[in-house]
Amino acid sequence: MTNPIDAGGAAAVSTMPASAPLRVRRTNPIKEILRPLGQLLIFVLGSSIVMALITVALALILRPTRDDMDMLQITLILLPQVLIDGLVLGFMYATIALGYTMVYGVLEFINFAHGEIFMFGAFAGVELLLWIERTNGLDVGNLAAYGLIIVAIIVGMVISGLLAITTERLAYRPLRGAPRLIPLISAIGVSFFLQDMMRFMQSAINGDFYRTFPDFGPFGKRITLFSMPLDDRTIDIAIQVKSLIIIIVAIIMLVGLNYLVNATRLGKAIRSVAQDQRTSSLMGINVNRIIALTFLIGGALGGAAGVLFAFKFTRADPYMGFLPGLKAFTAAVLGGIGNITGAMLGGIVLGLLESFAAAYLSIFTNGAMGAEYKDILAFAILILILVFRPSGLLGSKTTQKA
Amino acid sequence: MGITLQTTRKVDAQGDGQLLLELDNIHTYYGKIHALKGISLKVNKGEIVTLIGSNGAGKSTTLRTISGLLRPREGEVRLDGKNMANVPPHSIVEAGIGHVPEGRGVFPGLTVLENLEMGAYLLRNHSELERRLENVFSLFPRLLERMQQKGGTLSGGEQQMLAIGRGLMQQPSVLLLDEPSMGLAPLLVEEIFNIIDRLNKEQGTTILLVEQNAQAALQVAHRAYVLEVGQISMSGLAADLLHDPRVSEAYLGL
Amino acid sequence: MAPILELHKITKRFGGLVAVSGVEISLDKGRIASIIGPNGAGKTTIFNSITGVYKPEEGTVVFDGHPITGMRPDQITAMGMCRTFQNIRLFQNMSVMENVMVGAHTRTTQSTGIGAVLRTKAFREAEEAVRLKAKQLLRFVDLPLGLGDQLARNLPYGQQRRIEIARALAAEPKLILLDEPTAGMNPQETEAAIRLFRRLRDEMGITVLLIEHDMKVVMGISEWVSVIDYGQKIAEGTPAEVRKNQRVIEAYLGRHATVHEG
Amino acid sequence: GAPPPSAAPAEAAPAEAAAEAPAAEAPAAEAAATEAPAEEAAAEAPAADAASGTVIKVASQTPLSGPQSSLGTAIKNGAQLALEQYGGKIGDFTVELAPFDDQATPDIGVANAKQIVGDPSILCVDGHLNSGVMIPSSEEYHNAGLAAVSPANTNPTVTDRGYPEVNRIVGRDDVQGVVGAQYAFNELGLKSVYIIHDKTSYGQGVAEFFRTEAGNLGMDVLGFEGTEEQSNFDSIITPIIAANPDMVYFGGIYSQGGVLLRQMREKGLNVPFMGADGLDSSEFVNLAGDAAVDVIFTTTSVPASAFPRAAELQVQYEERFGEQFQSYAAYGYDAMYICLEGIARAVETAGGMPTRAEVATEVRATTDFDGITGMKTFNDIGDLTVAQYVVLRVTSADAEKWGENEVVQVLDIPAPTK
């Protein structure tokens, strides 16, 4: 019912002059790559600046409330690091959010199990590296270490992608056409099942179910960007090598996906299946294959994100997917679910918000509120944004037409 | 309702050419509802065949069964002698059957242009695509005006044009049209039947047409079948049926 | 006779597109009138602007002496205007009876919850009354009573159209707006529909405003026709007048059209 | 089918009911040995049944599924081992373990508690892991007069309610926090601290007590943050760096602490890291890696290495279950043993199936129990009269060597008096 066929639904219309010459624009591949890059840059800069300004303004306003510290000074000193951390987190959310958005976009269905697919990816990567470590393969040079990380990411993508199409095949496809709550519940079932499945496998094989990302290569190294004096010491503003890798990989995937969906024939098929499966099949599109592919792509992205997550935050456990999954879903909604650019923006905004909330809430409220409120803040802002933009930041406005 | 066509069909035009599409004792169900109760019909190459019948007779169901959207529980759909009854819809499209469904099935979130391009999804040749687009736009200038508008926001009639235009983009060898004139202004209704006629004449497209506007349909078609509650009750040359009193009483509203 | 509906300079834009521009329509009580015009002319948009689905950018709508521009659709319905949709919008998974009973929403006195929970006498009586009314309306639109328990979506197209009308009638409208009510009907059914529209006016005293492309319907029953093209009113008058209007012929009817009167 | 003949005696008949039961002559060897009045023993267990043995159960209730199941399973396995080594029999009674899974959730804990209470053959409970689950569940034990011995709950409320049934064989957070703060201030000479906790009943509790004591000692508490976050501590660490504390104190569980610590070090924050018994798991070093070395933590569960018999237990445990030994296992073991001895004494006095009240009284009366983890005597609210608190230093990043952590301070501290 969200796609009213009767002249319904509506998006901002860009009308052409009535007698526009027929000029069918072919998609320009370079443009399709540069445009999302530009958008990303704008998102990153834009949301960073907005967040920073709000924070500084708050610091100025609240400055008189604390005499034990100079709030403005502290705020400014923390700012660059908080921004960097927030962005890294944001890119991670964005990559996970893409999986939700892809599947949602095509089936209008919240794949609740995406968090677990993400988790399987993380385990795949970690297990691979641990296995290599056991064969003493991790004592390698820097270059090979990078190679290993990439291999781990790819393995994560493959496993998660395969898992995603398997779940689609077994748990969702039989439900196609049922009311929307039905596959949602099935997805919740898959999510529970996969969590315990992994725990079972891990505790049967390894005895315990946490896995720690092996420590190797130059990834833990911190690249100091600049230093700032605070009282009698200096604070280094630094970014870890692995954070850089995460950002780069995330950007490659975001841009790649954007290209795939907007500039290829496959993308076109995906978008049309998203609109109307029956009619798509009348266009000669193999709907089942496209849906499976969508899951594959979304799952692979989730798997990559899983490996990156374990890489950055050093561990994998069977329950790790739940919260990031939830956050990423929130991010997808924030940006306008079903909208790839929206997912990126939503991820970045959410990452920044969380990072800022965790770092500053305690300072600003003199300890009355602290990092524990970061999720609330994220949700509160989400509600606020949705109240004013009911379809998310970049979602198309759906005013129903009668 | 007098749609006068420039040409009235010669009854013997291509009446018994080569058999292209054949339905043999088709039974189709919606759950427990037995919608088609043994339909058999033939469409020859280069023919326009029309299906008429009252509401709920099973006309749309017949088309859906041919294009694979529904599977018959019994019977065969043969295209060029090959049974297509269990072939998925996309393969049927690949085999050359195009279906403009009832209710239009416009992609609401894609622009008019993208909708049209989807019609030619199987086509990989760009210049041919451009050519077909130009053709459609020249038939429906309204669509050109609305090229960048989302399909879902079009008016009812515009959506109908879009659906037909998209069907034309496919350039199928057999085109299934389900009530193409529904919701169109009189001027356009006339235009639609002209298009059907030209399509058949100039490009040799075989057409299976379902219409409530039975008179116009019978005027444009070579042969016709009358459907009544899931069964074929009459068939024959379109011109004969047009003058058959049973038909005119029941379906022409004269 | 006093006009029941007046549109003053209604303008509705979508982005840069002006779908309706400065349309003036005045509809007398007790009339059967039509709006016609080419596809995409803005007819449905006018309906949507009248019924509160859209808020027109400019202009006012006066219904029965009260300005209703900017009011919510449910408020407008409560004032006595109801409609059907171009693409049937029944509550597909509700029974036929229930569909019609929802239509009576604004005409039932049932208090929100308490009465229902306590099954008070007042509640039961109100419920019974609604049921009775729904049955009468179904009979009025010539639906077999036995269909009452069927899910709406299982019925053929023509019957769905009738249910939609019955549902609208349940709101006891003074004015009913019908958007292409005979689209997809065969000539016979169209005849029946025409008879029904007449009875709406003659037996129930309801003013009827139609959008139609089927000239047999338009010319057959309307007493007044407004023609819209590209969002503007290009002609207005009795069917006979409109039919002869050169602009209307060019924009809409087509030169070849020979229109019978029904 | 019909209930087995042993079912009726297995019911915990109230004392009055038992007294009314007809006396039957059934001199059982054990009954005589325990010098119980013959009639009463006979009333409880006719001779025929004595052979087949009636069942007494001890329940364990810990998380067996979910993220905390490795600790919960350790306690359960410890209890099972204790039961097996005890011989599985008290007098005529076969003793069984009934392991319940509380999923670390209060609701499940309480529901299980109701099930436990409803089974009259259960006479004692060995559990829980989480204070947040123990507190509501023990309301049920209290209502039913069922004895409970906690192997792990350090939150003061557990015993402060003064229920005669509820005991624990570990120390208390209010003492543990104090021990930690004093060690940091007095021994390490640290002057300022940033406190992080995990927003659980346990973690926040111990952190609060650390904070209070640190304040009393004159340490500067630069921050007090709670977080439920499990993996991403970036934005919590940044303000710590800005605050520049002498140390970081963490109140919570190893699964979170290990990750936090590792990320702290990665971000270049190299101040001492201290925690409480929640860190006491070999998993901690797996998670934290090299960063774990030199971490200081207080615990009330002294490492096996500190007790001569524990090493032996460790071997048996690993052989029996094929899982790595955790020190909680030793506490699960001791708690079980205390239950069993309490029941045995009650059986002795009652001369047959004792009532729960009798068992509870006997368990509370435990004095100088020589457990794997030290001498245990309960005071009038169920705390240990003297509990041992240990300060440990992690010496190796190898999980296998967790048991060899250096004991830097051992304190015997009497339970605080109100």
Next chain:
Amino acid sequence: MSEQPGKSSGSKSTKRDLSDEGLITRLLAGPLGPIFVIGYLAVVTFLLYREPRALLLRFLLFAGLLLIYYMPHKAWLKLLLAGVTVVAIIPAVGLKNPFLLEIGFQVATFATLALGLNIVVGFAGLLDLGYVAFFAVGAYLWAIFGSQQLWQLHSSPGTATVYNVFPLGAWWFWPFLIFGITAAAGAGMLLGTPVLRLRGDYLAIVTLGFGEVIRVLANNLDKPINLTNGPQGITPIQRPPLPDFILHGALPNWLSQVSGRTIGEGDMYAFFFYFLAVVWLVFTIAFAGRLENSRLGRSWTAIREDDVAAVAMGVPLRRTKLTAFAIGAAFSGAMGVIYAANRTFVSPETFSLTQSISVLVMVILGGLGSIPGVVLGAAIVTMLNIDVLQTLSLQLSSLRQGTGMIPLIGVPWAELPTQLDPARYQRLVFGLLLIIMMIFRPEGIIPSRRRKLELHEDDDPLAPPADSENVLITSTGGD
């Protein structure tokens, strides 16, 4: 509750289900049916009385209620039998094994929640993933005022001294039942007002967020003032006072004698809460059932089906949706108060997202929109959660401690690895169950008439499996 048979479509729907259910119903038809059912109940009761802790018997007793539901007989007879089971048999067996009362209490509690959620999701079609927040509002309301928390507003959690006086007397429980309803309904409106413009999944994520907000607040409002005592939770919470003759003296003594175990204050409270919860559940069922078949209920269905058309028919969108939110919330608000008093303890963990999801699962498993279905769903999920898997593990563990052999493979039970304990795989089993249910019976165990038609209209026994395009037709049925 004497409804005129056949008058409302509610009773019609039951009939239809029955006739479709076939086997059980046909077996129970005729005068022999009631006799069989009564006999069945008698036997199960007798066996349970002898063997009060047998899982299978417990299960059979609850299955008896289902049998009664499927009896094709007059409503009064079914009500009578069900009433006897709920009011007499379960408590009677509960004398022997109070756990039965606990199960009864929890089932009633969650059935009430599920019914409330069913109004929001099943009737009005608004997906709410944070429903448990309203439960929390009720529970914390009584927790804060019915405990000593008010004395401790200024001390950190866990550090406060315990007083002996409560700020409010225990009898305040009763007024607080009303306050709980009001507060939860208020919270429902508070949430509803800003978000009702949102559609479908946007609403889902916002309600999910709201649920998390309430939980995190409960977890964190221990500073700046200590309202909720943070993660420590609030305890003890008062129970409503019961007359002395119930708690002490002749009645419990007599019950002790009958049951052969000491019946104390705690047990009497268990009975009390069991009955209270059942009463509230019955009230909720009646309330929801009657609303469904009223103008309001039809409006809900209408906006669920097509809100544009509904508005055009004069249904005020905002008000109708808000009522759904408020009424749905109100049920669980009152249950929250009851739950807090029963547990004498609340802590934030009870109100997690998982709990919200599990209530949603109850609704859908049982049959979205179907009142008997929802109650059954709640019973199944609750029993699975607290009873079945747990008890199976226990029995396994008991076997493992014995000397028996596993049949067929001849390995001693003792060597069965503990890794295989069912209790450890609650979620795995539960997850699998959900998937299988959704695939094979998506309309729920006792579907509502509407859903059933919706989902099985196109069932075609001969058609190829569901991945055929056949299904696609219905997926675009909307609009």
